[in-house]
Each structure stands twice: as structure tokens, then as C-alpha cells.
Amino acid sequence: MTRVPMEGKVLNENDQVAAELRAQFARHGVFAVNLISSPGSGKTALLERTLESFPPDRRVAVLTGDIQTDADAARLVKYGFPVRQITTAGACHLDARMVKRALEGWDLAALDLLFIENVGNLVCPTSYDLGEAKKIVLLSVTEGEEKPLKYPGIFHKAELMVLTKTDLLPYVPFRPEIAIQNARSIRPDIEVLQLSCQTKIGFRPWMEWIEAQTMAQTSDNRLR
Amino acid sequence: MTRVPMEGKVLNENDQVAAELRAQFARHGVFAVNLISSPGSGKTALLERTLESFPPDRRVAVLTGDIQTDADAARLVKYGFPVRQITTAGACHLDARMVKRALEGWDLAALDLLFIENVGNLVCPTSYDLGEAKKIVLLSVTEGEEKPLKYPGIFHKAELMVLTKTDLLPYVPFRPEIAIQNARSIRPDIEVLQLSCQTKIGFRPWMEWIEAQTMAQTSDNRLR
Numbered sequence: 001m002t003r004v005p006m007e008g009k010v011l012n013e014n015d016q017v018a019a020e021l022r023a024q025f026a027r028h029g030v031f032a033v034n035l036i037s038s039p040g041s042g043k044t045a046l047l048e049r050t051l052e053s054f055p056p057d058r059r060v061a062v063l064t065g066d067i068q069t070d071a072d073a074a075r076l077v078k079y080g081f082p083v084r085q086i087t088t089a090g091a092c093h094l095d096a097r098m099v100k101r102a103l104e105g106w107d108l109a110a111l112d113l114l115f116i117e118n119v120g121n122l123v124c125p126t127s128y129d130l131g132e133a134k135k136i137v138l139l140s141v142t143e144g145e146e147k148p149l150k151y152p153g154i155f156h157k158a159e160l161m162v163l164t165k166t167d168l169l170p171y172v173p174f175r176p177e178i179a180i181q182n183a184r185s186i187r188p189d190i191e192v193l194q195l196s197c198q199t200k201i202g203f204r205p206w207m208e209w210i211e212a213q214t215m216a217q218t219s220d221n222r223l224r
Numbered sequence: 225m226t227r228v229p230m231e232g233k234v235l236n237e238n239d240q241v242a243a244e245l246r247a248q249f250a251r252h253g254v255f256a257v258n259l260i261s262s263p264g265s266g267k268t269a270l271l272e273r274t275l276e277s278f279p280p281d282r283r284v285a286v287l288t289g290d291i292q293t294d295a296d297a298a299r300l301v302k303y304g305f306p307v308r309q310i311t312t313a314g315a316c317h318l319d320a321r322m323v324k325r326a327l328e329g330w331d332l333a334a335l336d337l338l339f340i341e342n343v344g345n346l347v348c349p350t351s352y353d354l355g356e357a358k359k360i361v362l363l364s365v366t367e368g369e370e371k372p373l374k375y376p377g378i379f380h381k382a383e384l385m386v387l388t389k390t391d392l393l394p395y396v397p398f399r400p401e402i403a404i405q406n407a408r409s410i411r412p413d414i415e416v417l418q419l420s421c422q423t424k425i426g427f428r429p430w431m432e433w434i435e436a437q438t439m440a441q442t443s444d445n446r447l448r
Contacts, residue, residue, distance in 0.1 A: 038262045038344070039262045039374065039375060040262060040371060067347065067376075068374060071373065071374065119347070121316070121348075122263050122344065123316035123343070124345075140366060142366040142392065144263075144264050146293075146295055147263055149292070149293050150344070152292055168396070
């Protein structure tokens with residue numbers, strides 16, 4: 001009971017910082033996405049395959065959140081783009097202040113695209129706006145079709161659901177159409193992509209989605 | 225910053241209720257386990273296979289926690305044992321008070337074994353004692369070997385790690401020996417079991433572990 005007003009206060013401070021970040025991203029024409037999923041759904045793998053698909057002059061950077069280790073940054077840095085690790089020291093989500101601090105010293109004018117990989121958690125990150133343009137939720141086909149119903153918060157807030165590890169579909173009882181139906185019962189207009197980072201099947205629509213969104217953000221900025 | 229003392233207060237209240245629960249479980253000789261994992265690691269599947277393996281007179285019950293739905297209770301109730309759903313209304317973990325409330329009206333003297341299935345989350349449930357005798361962490365082979373390093377809190381507190389979905393090992397880049405090594409770097413004496421709820425390979429050692437632990441708790445009680 002006693003926690004509710006405190007949570008409210010923390011969220012309001014967070015929302016203020018997030019609004020500043022959003023204004024900054026808009027001003028510099030940076031398309032920022034917030035990647036959210038359970039631990040092990042393949043956020044880092046998706047970023048690895050995505051970064052390796054970009055030409056070396058792609059204006060992209062990554063912030064990657066983790067509770068304790070910098071293992072994800074170590075995996076991502078080898079593709080040659082700027083990567084920073086945010087270590088939350090126990091917190092189960094990133095907040096806007098952490099993102100702001102991690103961006104210090106980076107020239108946002110040199111970027112078109114910023115991936116923010118949240119801590120692996122389907123619950124806590126949902127409540128913390130990071131100033132992103134879009135939230136993306138990942139769901140691996142090994143996790144079960146009912147997850148959108150059990151964790152509706154994030155499926156309500158995400159503009160895109162990416163079903164990952166589709167190479168495992170022959171070996172698991174997961175029916176993508178049921179997962180999609182469940183997600184759309186929570187958010188009727190949620191976009192859906194299906195892909196495998198092992199086989200790269202389904203990867204092109206993902207890259208096209210990212211490019212189209214980035215272009216829209218950049219041209220919004222030019223019109224201003 | 226402002227949240228720390230509040231968190232402390234909430235935890236102290238929780239610890240008090242947990243201590244009451246632990247004393248009750250001990251008095252009645254109930255072996256209570258707290259099952260913790262990411263969403264989709266197979267907690268409910270493990271409980272389904274476990275309940276269906278028990279004879280109908282087994283003195284077992286299940287509390288199953290979820291944020292929103294009662295889908296897990298619906299899956300578990302058909303095995304004929306007492307099952308109650310705890311819906312946390314947004315909270316990312318169970319707490320001791322929720323467990324206490326859910327147990328109201330149940331005769332603990334009629335039980336030897338209580339499974340408490342926590343909310344799917346590798347972070348938040350770690351800090352909330354539920355009065356259980358043991359914490360068990362599940363890790364599915366699709367999630368990645370590095371999870372014990374990235375989420376050390378729960379691997380430090382769990383007495384047993386169950387590697388699940390081992391039927392998928394031929395199709396994923398997961399090496400169980402590395403995951404075990406990582407878990408033991410966090411907690412050297414963590415016990416490890418590996419099993420598949422699809423093929424039931426590795427299931428017997430799990431049932432034996434549960435039976436041995438339950439018997440130890442029950443005879444502890446008799447000696448008192």
C-alpha cells in the first residue's frame with residue numbers, strides 16, 4: 001500500500017526525463033526503439049544479426065541494459081558501431097535517467113537509429129518510458145502462445161511483436177496464429193513479424209520495417 | 225533514491241509474514257518449494273507432468289502466481305489436487321502476504337508438499353521470501369548458457385537448478401556443461417537436474433529429489 005505514491009513519484013520524474021529524451025531524439029532525427037522481452041528471447045541475437053547486415057557507414061548505435069554483466073555489449077561491439085552497456089545494479093528495468101546518462105558524450109546528430117535493449121523482463125520495463133519512438137516486444141516460439149494474455153501490459157504498449165526462433169517451430173507445440181490472435185486481443189493493431197536469427201528466414205521484412213521507420217523519423221525531422 | 229527505505233520496509237514486513245509461514249509449514253510437516261524462472265521456461269509444464277505422476281492420494285497442493293490470468297490454475301486443476309491461483313494485479317512477483325491469504329481455509333495438516341509457482345520473472349521474485357523450504361530455478365535450454373551470470377541473484381539463492389526442454393538440445397547452441405559451470409560460479413553447491421517435459425527423459429531424478437526432500441521435511445517434523 002505504502003509503495004503506491006512513491007512509485008507514482010518515481011514515474012513522474014522518469015516521464016519528465018523521457019520527454020526530454022524524446023524531444024532530443026526528434027530534434028536530431030534519431031529513431032529510438034526500446035526492445036523488451038523475457039530473458040533469453042533473443043534480443044541480443046536479433047541485434048547481432050541486424051548490425052552485421054548494415055553497411056559500415058550506417059548511422060546506428062546501441063545501448064544495452066543488464067543487471068550485472070557487460071556480456072551483451074561485448075557481443076555487440078564487434079560489429080563496429082557505437083555500443084554502450086548500462087548496468088542497472090539490481091534494477092529489473094532501464095529508466096530514462098540511465099539512458100540519458102549513457103548517452104552523455106555521444107553526438108546524436110551523427111545517428112539515425114538507436115536500439116535500446118532493455119533488461120530481460122516482461123513486466124518491469126513496461127512502465128518506464130525511455131523516450132523511444134516505438135516499443136518492440138520479442139516473443140520466442142519456445143515460450144508459449146499464451147504469453148500476450150499473461151503479460152498484457154507490454155503487448156498493449158508495443159507497436160510491433162517479433163516472434164523469434166521460428167527455426168524451432170517444428171519441435172515445439174507453438175502455433176504462431178494463436179499467439180498473434182492473443183496479441184491482437186490485447187492490441188488489435190499490433191504489427192507482427194516472424195523470424196529466425198539462426199536461418200535468417202523472415203529477416204528481410206524486419207530490416208525493411210526498421211529502415212522504413214527510421215526514414216519516416218528522419219523526414220519528419222526535415223519537415224520541421 | 226527515495227525508494228530504498230520503502231523497499232526495506234516492505235521487505236521487513238514480508239520477512240515477518242514469511243517467517244510465520246515457514247513456522248506453519250514446519251509444524252505441519254509441509255515441504256514448500258518456490259519455483260522461479262523466466263516466462264516460458266516451463267514451470268507450469270513441469271508441474272503438470274509432476275502432478276500426473278503422483279498417485280491420487282498424494283498429499284500435494286499448488287499455488288500458482290500470475291499477473292493477470294488464471295490460465296495456469298485451469299491447466300493444473302485437472303489432475304485432481306488442490307490448486308489455487310494468485311493473481312498479483314500487476315506485481316512482478318508473489319509476496320508472503322499473498323501466499324498467506326491464498327492458504328486461508330486449507331488444512332495444512334492434510335498436506336506434505338506445496339508447490340508455489342511464482343510469476344514468470346528472473347529478477348523480482350528473488351527478493352521475496354515466501355516461507356518456502358527451498359527455491360528452485362528453472363532454465364530452459366533455449367534461453368542461453370549465460371543466464372546464471374546475468375541474473376546471479378536467483379542462482380545464488382536457489383538450491384536446485386532444473387534445466388528444462390532438453391529435447392530441444394539438438395536444435396539450439398546451448399551447452400549444458402557451460403550453463404552448469406556458470407551456475408556453480410555463482411553458487412558452488414547448487415544441485416542440477418536436466419529434463420524434458422515432452423519426452424519425460426530425466427524425469428525420474430526430479431521425482432526422486434522431490435520425494436526425498438518431502439520425506440526429510442516430514443521426518444524432521446516427527447522428530448520435533
